[in-house]
Structure formats: C-alpha cells, structure tokens
Amino acid sequence: MSSSGGTLAVAAEPGGALSEGLPTPLASGPGNTAKVSSSRGGRLALRTVALLYLAVLLGAPLVMIFYRTFEHGLAPVWDAVTAPNALHAMWLSLEIVLIVVPLNTIFGIGAALLLERGRMPFKTLFGLLIDMPFAISPIVVGLALVLVYGRAGWFGNELAAQGINIIFSVPGMVMATALVTLPFVVRETIPVLREMGTDSEQAAETLGASPWQTFWRVTLPGIRWGVGYGVVLTTARALGEFGAVSIVSGRIEGQTQTLPLYVQDRFENFDTTGAYTAAVMLALLALLALLAMNLLARRANKKEGH
Amino acid sequence: MASQPANSGAVALAAPRRRRPGAARGTTGLLGRGLLVLYLSILVLLPMAALTAKAFDGGTHAFWKEISNPEAWSAIKLTLLVSVVVVLINAVFGTIIAWVLVRDRFPGKGVVNAIIDLPFALPTIVAGLVLLALYGKSSPIGIDVTFTRAAVVLALLFVTLPFVVRSVQPVMIDLDRSMEEAASSLGAGYPTVLRRIVLPTLLPAILSGIALSFARAVGEYGSLILITGNLPFKTEVGSVYIFGQIQNENLAAAAAVSVVLLAVALLVLAVLNVLQRRWSRHVL
Numbered sequence: 122m123s124s125s126g127g128t129l130a131v132a133a134e135p136g137g138a139l140s141e142g143l144p145t146p147l148a149s150g151p152g153n154t155a156k157v158s159s160s161r162g163g164r165l166a167l168r169t170v171a172l173l174y175l176a177v178l179l180g181a182p183l184v185m186i187f188y189r190t191f192e193h194g195l196a197p198v199w200d201a202v203t204a205p206n207a208l209h210a211m212w213l214s215l216e217i218v219l220i221v222v223p224l225n226t227i228f229g230i231g232a233a234l235l236l237e238r239g240r241m242p243f244k245t246l247f248g249l250l251i252d253m254p255f256a257i258s259p260i261v262v263g264l265a266l267v268l269v270y271g272r273a274g275w276f277g278n279e280l281a282a283q284g285i286n287i288i289f290s291v292p293g294m295v296m297a298t299a300l301v302t303l304p305f306v307v308r309e310t311i312p313v314l315r316e317m318g319t320d321s322e323q324a325a326e327t328l329g330a331s332p333w334q335t336f337w338r339v340t341l342p343g344i345r346w347g348v349g350y351g352v353v354l355t356t357a358r359a360l361g362e363f364g365a366v367s368i369v370s371g372r373i374e375g376q377t378q379t380l381p382l383y384v385q386d387r388f389e390n391f392d393t394t395g396a397y398t399a400a401v402m403l404a405l406l407a408l409l410a411l412l413a414m415n416l417l418a419r420r421a422n423k424k425e426g427h
Numbered sequence: 428m429a430s431q432p433a434n435s436g437a438v439a440l441a442a443p444r445r446r447r448p449g450a451a452r453g454t455t456g457l458l459g460r461g462l463l464v465l466y467l468s469i470l471v472l473l474p475m476a477a478l479t480a481k482a483f484d485g486g487t488h489a490f491w492k493e494i495s496n497p498e499a500w501s502a503i504k505l506t507l508l509v510s511v512v513v514v515l516i517n518a519v520f521g522t523i524i525a526w527v528l529v530r531d532r533f534p535g536k537g538v539v540n541a542i543i544d545l546p547f548a549l550p551t552i553v554a555g556l557v558l559l560a561l562y563g564k565s566s567p568i569g570i571d572v573t574f575t576r577a578a579v580v581l582a583l584l585f586v587t588l589p590f591v592v593r594s595v596q597p598v599m600i601d602l603d604r605s606m607e608e609a610a611s612s613l614g615a616g617y618p619t620v621l622r623r624i625v626l627p628t629l630l631p632a633i634l635s636g637i638a639l640s641f642a643r644a645v646g647e648y649g650s651l652i653l654i655t656g657n658l659p660f661k662t663e664v665g666s667v668y669i670f671g672q673i674q675n676e677n678l679a680a681a682a683a684v685s686v687v688l689l690a691v692a693l694l695v696l697a698v699l700n701v702l703q704r705r706w707s708r709h710v711l
Contacts, residue, residue, distance in 0.1 A: 160617060164531055171527040172539070174520050178585055179542060182561040189560050224466075231463050241460055250471045255639070256692040258646025259551075260666040261685040264673055265474030268481050273678065275477055300470045332455070354547070361550025363649035364666065368673060381552045381649070388556065388653060397560070400553045407548035414548075415541050 186404065190397040201398035206375050210383035210399070216291070217379065218359045221298045225355050229306025230348060234340075236307070237314045254303050262300050263368025266293060289371035294379070297365035302358045306351035313347030313421075314340075346421035350414060357410035361403060478689075481682035493683035501660045502668035503687055509576065509664065510644040513583040514637045521591025521636055522629065528592070529599040546588050551649025554585050559654050574656035579664060582650040587643050591636030598632040631703040638699035642692040 190198060201207060235241065236248050254262070268274045270287040280287060287293040321343070325335045341348075363381040370377040378386060380399055387395035483490055493499060528540050546554065558581060562572045572578040602625065610620045648666040655662040657671075665688045672681035 163617065167523055168527050168531050168533060171520070171524045175524065175539065175542070178581075178588065179545060182557045182585075183545075185561040185567070186557045228463065228466050231459055232467075235460065235463060239456075239460070247464070247467065250467055250475075253471055253475065256642045256646075256689065256696055258648060258666045258669075258685070258688055258692075260648045260669050260673075261478065261646065261689060262474070264669060264678070264681050264685055265478040267673070268477035268678065268682065269474050275473070296470060300474070303470065357548040361548075361553070363550060363552045364670075367649075368670070381550045384550075384552050384556060385653070396556060400556045403550050403553045404557070407545060407550070407553075410548040411541055411544055414544060 183404070186397060187401060190394075190401045193394070197394050198398050201392075201395045202402070204395065206378065207380075207383060207395065207399060209375050210378050210380045211402075213291070213294075213378065214360055214380040217295055217298050218356055220295050221302060221359045222352060222356050225299055225302055226306050226348065226352055228303070229310060229351055229355075230341075230344075232307045233310035233314055233344075237311050238319070251304050251307050254301055259297075259301060259362065259364025260368065262365040263297055266297055266300070266365070266369050270296070288369050289373070290377060293369035294366050294377065297369045298359045298362050301362050301365050302355045305354040305358065306348060309351035309354065310344055310347045313344045317343045346417055350417045350421070353410050353413045353417065357407060360406055478682055478685055481678060482686040484679060484682075489679065490683050490686075493680045494687060496680065498659050498663070499668055499680065499684050502663050502665045503684065505576070505579070505663070506645055506665040506688065507691065509579050509583060510641050512580055513587060513644050514640045516580075516584060517587055517591045517640045518633055518637055521588070522595055522633060525592045525595035525599055529596060543589050543592050546586050551586060551647070552653070554650040555582060555653040558582060558585060558650070563654065573654055574658060574662060576662055578654045578656075579651060579662055582654055583644045583647055586647055586650050587640040590639040590643065591633060594632040594636035594639070595629055598629055602628060631706045634699050634703045634706070638696050638703075641695045641699075645688055645692045645695075 232247075232251060236244065236251075241247070257265075267288055269276060270280065270293060271277050272281070272288065274288075277288070285292075287296065317340075321339050322335055325339045326332075330338065361381055362379075363385075366379055367382060367385075370379070370382065372378060372382055372386070374386065380403055384396050384399045384403070387393075387399060482493075494503070524543070528536065528543075549557070558578075559573070561568070562570050562578070562581065564571055564573055572581060606624050607620050610624055611617065615623070646666055647664075648670065651657075651662075651664060651667060655664075655667075657663050657667045659668075663671075665684055669681045669684050669688075672678070672684070
C-alpha cells in the first residue's frame with residue numbers, strides 16, 4: 122500500500138536502485154503491513170528523513186570512495202594492489218586473522234558454556250571482564266598491553282631476557298586484536314544456548330553419551346549459526362582493527378604494518394591511490410562480511426520456524 | 428541472534444543462573460576453566476590492572492595533575508561534549524530509521540536494512556577515509572569539514588549509526604499493534620499514540636542504544652585521525668591525546684586520561700542499564 126509514492130525518497134538513496142536485494146529477518150517481521158492510522162504524508166516524510174540521513178552519512182561517501190579509487194582506470198589500482206608493502210600488509214592481516222579467530226572462537230564457545238551452563242566462583246566478574254572490550258577505547262587497549270608486555274612494562278624485561286618480544290612485533294598485534302574481538306563469539310552464542318535449552322543435551326546424556334559426545338553431536342550443531350555469526354563479526358573486526366594495533370605494532374613499514382595501518386601510511390605520504398585502493402579492498406571485505414551476517418541470520422531464523 | 432543482539436548483554440551480565448548437569452565436569456572441566464581464566468587474565472585482567480596501577484603510580488595527586496593539564500582537560504571535555512551531541516542525534520535518527528525499516532514498505536528496503544550494519548564491519552580508518560572522500564579538502568560538493576569539530580561529530584555519527592537502530596528495531600517488531608489501534612479508535616491522533624504508547628515502550632531500547640553509542644564514541648580513534656587534524660584544544664579528543672602521550676613516552680599522562688575515559692564509559696553503561704531495567708519493569 123505504500124510503495125507507489127516512494128520514488129522521490131528512494132531516488133535519494135543510492136542503494137535504492139538495487140531494489141529488494143536482501144530481505145533480512147529483521148525487515149520481514151509481522152510489522153510490515155502498516156495499517157495503523159499513521160497518515161500517509163507522515164510516513165513519506167519519515168521515510169524521506171531516514172533515507173536522506175543514511176544517504177548523507179553512509180551511502181554517498183561510500184559511492185564516492187569507489188569512484189575516487191577507479192577514476193583513473195584499473196592500471197593504477199592494480200599497481201597499488203601489487204605494491205610489495207601492500208602485499209605484505211595483506212598477508213600480515215590475514216595471518217593475524219587466522220590466529221585470532223580460532224583462538225577467540227574456542228574461547229568464546231567455552232566461555233559461553235561456562236557462563237550459561239557452568240558453575241564457578243566469580244562468574245559475574247568473569248562475564249564482566251569479557252564485556253570490558255566493549256567499553257575500552259582501542260587506544261587504551263594498546264596502552265594497557267604496552268604497560269604489561271612492553272619494554273617499560275611489568276614483564277617486559279623478563280620476557281626480553283628470554284628473547285621474547287611481544288610489543289612492536291606480531292605477538293603483540295595478535296594479543297591486541299584478540300582483546301578487541303574477545304566478546305563477539307561469547308555474546309552471540311549465549312542467547313542461542315539459552316534458547317536451545319538443555320532438554321536435548323539431557324536426553325543425550327540419559328542415552329549414555331559422554332559429555333564430549335554430547336557437545337559435538339548435540340550442543341555444537343544447535344548453536345552453530347550463533348557461533349558463525351560471532352565468527353563473522355570477529356573476522357571483520359580483526360581485519361579492520363586499527364587503534365590498538367597501531368600502538369603495539371610500532372608501525373614498521375613492510376614488517377608490522379597491517380592493511381588498515383597501510384591505509385594511514387599511504388594517506389600520510391600523499392599516495393591517495395594507494396590509500397583509496399587499500400581502503401576499497403577493506404570495504405569490499407566488510408561488505409562480504411555483511412552478506413555473510415545476513416545469510417547466517419536468515420538461516421538461524423528459518424531454523425526457528427519463522 | 429541478529430534480532431536479539433548482544434547489546435543488552437553488553438551490560439546485563441551473567442545469565443540467570445540455571446544449575447544443570449552436563450557442562451563438562453571433572454578434570455576436563457577444571458582444565459577447561461583454568462585455560463579460560465588464564466586466557467582472560469593474560470588478555471584483560473593483567474593489562475587493566477597495569478593501566479590502573481600506572482595511572483595512580485604517583486598517588487592521587489599526580490593523577491589529578493595529569494588530568495588537569497590544560498590540553499588533557501580540554502580533550503576530555505571535548506570527548507564528553509561531542510559524545511553527548513552524537514548520542515542525542517542517534518536517539519532521534521536511529522529511532523526514525525528503525526520505525527521506517529519496520530513499519531514502512533518501499534523498494535530497496537532490504538538493502539537499506541542490510542547496509543545499516545556496515546559501520547560495524549568497516550574498519551575505522553576506512554570510515555575516516557570514506558568521509559574524507561566526500562567531505563574533505565577536495566570535496567566535489569564543496570563541503571569541507573576537515574579540522575573542525577563538525578568533522579569529529581560526523582565521524583562519530585558514522586561509526587555509532589547501528590547501535591540505536593539495532594536496539595530499537597526488534598522491540599518495534601514485537602510491539603503490540605492492538606494498543607495503538609485501541610488508542611486511535613478511541614480518538615487519539617497519531618502524534619498522541621506515538622507519544623503515549625509507542626515511545627514509552629521503545630524507551631528502554633533507545634536508552635540501551637544510547638549507552639552503547641556513548642561508550643563507543645568516548646573511545647573512538649581510527650575514524651577521527653585523518654579527518655579531524657588532531658588539533659590540541661580544538662579537535663583533539665581523549666583517545667587522540669592518549670596516543671600523542673604514548674608517542675612522547677609520557678605513559679603516566681596517557682594512563683591517567685585512559686582511566687578517566689574508561690571510568691566514564693563504564694559509568695554510563697551501568698547507569699543507563701539500571702535506568703533501562705527500571706523503566707521496562709515500569710512499562711511491563
């Protein structure tokens with residue numbers, strides 16, 4: 122009943138041209154048939170305001186950066202992608218993701234089980250500490266790690282005496298990234314665990330399954346979409362982490378420079394093509410993550426029978 | 428999952444305790460627990476302890492001296508000011524966007540809905556560069572916000588966009604239409620229905636979105652550095668000041684301001700969490 126009058130508002134939003142792309146579970150709730158007596162004019166006005174706001178803040182700048190990147194053709198973009206430091210930055214980012222994501226996934230599932238199903242002293246404190254990264258600035262994360270593992274930190278000298286360097290090298294960058302992405306898997310898994318309940322697990326146990334078998338055959342299949350959603354969030358954030366890594370890496374060109382750090386480096390050296398190209402690569406990966414998030418959310422909702 | 432996001436969990440902590448058998452017991456359980464606690468200690472507990480210790484190394488007097496340093500104080504004040512401005516704008520526009528996404532229908536709505544999460548997925552440095560491409564020195568539309576406080580607000584609005592929308596949206600989907608219909612059949616105009624029925628129900632969700640936006644805005648760094656110029660007393664926020672002090676190897680000053688930012692973020696999360704709970708009890 123409302124789509125006919127929407128041309129003006131939709132034209133203002135670049136994404137609107139793509140029309141019905143990804144119907145997500147959030148959009149397809151029961152509220153879609155607007156029939157309450159909100160006036161048609163009021164609804165159009167709100168739609169225009171919302172879409173204009175999104176276009177100004179999100180849509181237009183995003184279109185612009187793609188345009189800027191490709192405005193001189195593909196050749197300079199290809200050169201920028203294959204520059205040695207760019208390639209190195211990509212590999213380092215990938216390496217960090219490949220270490221951090223499995224670590225935090227295992228930790229996340231374990232911590233979610235413990236918080237939702239287990240018993241231990243100081244459980245509330247445990248949960249509080251897991252949520253801390255939501256409240257800490259990435260810069261503060263970097264500083265806190267330097268204060269423990271850096272040269273002037275609590276254990277810096279002892280570690281250095283053992284020949285272990287954490288700050289200004291990859292281990293520190295892994296730790297910073299792991300800290301920043303710590304809560305995602307936990308927080309996405311807990312609600313799914315709670316919703317699943319314990320009936321099927323108890324049934325498995327009654328039938329003689331060992332805790333390990335119960336976990337692999339019953340619990341894990343039940344929570345996989347929630348875990349998957351958390352893993353995607355963790356990956357996206359790990360790829361893009363900037364502030365914390367910026368502090369603990371020392372930003373050494375071709376050594377401890379991740380892709381986001383490389384964006385800053387290129388920009389500050391007036392190599393806008395290099396900066397835009399790396400930024401667009403990261404933006405494409407972010408869009409890919411969005412797509413994955415939508416698919417996972419849809420899968421999970423389908424399973425619930427919506 | 429997406430419809431019951433982690434945001435309420437960000438503050439509301441451990442789940443209601445439901446004792447049950449089944450979670451691994453015995454040696455494996457103990458070992459697992461030990462490893463979880465060890466991981467958490469190495470990553471969170473020790474660094475947070477070291478940060479607090481460093482901030483109060485020279486006693487509270489030294490701490491206050493670092494905080495009352497004019498540049499530090501100006502950065503803290505600016506952080507709080509822009510964060511308040513940003514969450515107020517988010518509260519209004521986030522609620523409108525959520526309303527449009529739930530109640531309205533138009534072609535392309537699915538894409539609009541999906542794109543809301545982009546600021547979560549996009550690296551912060553890229554967010555800064557994206558804004559710079561349109562609102563920077565070589566802006567094709569002649570709007571240059573670089574090195575102004577407007578740039579700080581713009582970047583923070585970009586990175587905090589999803590919080591209020593994603594908190595309010597699920598509540599709005601579950602909103603019972605019959606109350607609204609009853610009110611309007613009794614003669615209430617839509618503005619009255621909105622003010623007396625819809626907004627009070629949404630308020631806890633809006634507050635939760637505000638709390639998360641605020642915590643994020645207070646700590647934001649990556650999206651700011653390219654577009655704000657990091658000018659002391661003008662566009663330098665707390666996180667940028669901390670970064671500068673670390674570069675100058677003045678770790679005591681960096682730690683002191685860090686503790687202030689952290690305390691503010693935790694306090695706002697805690698206060699709004701309490702308010703939100705009280706309000707939902709009142710409404711339901």
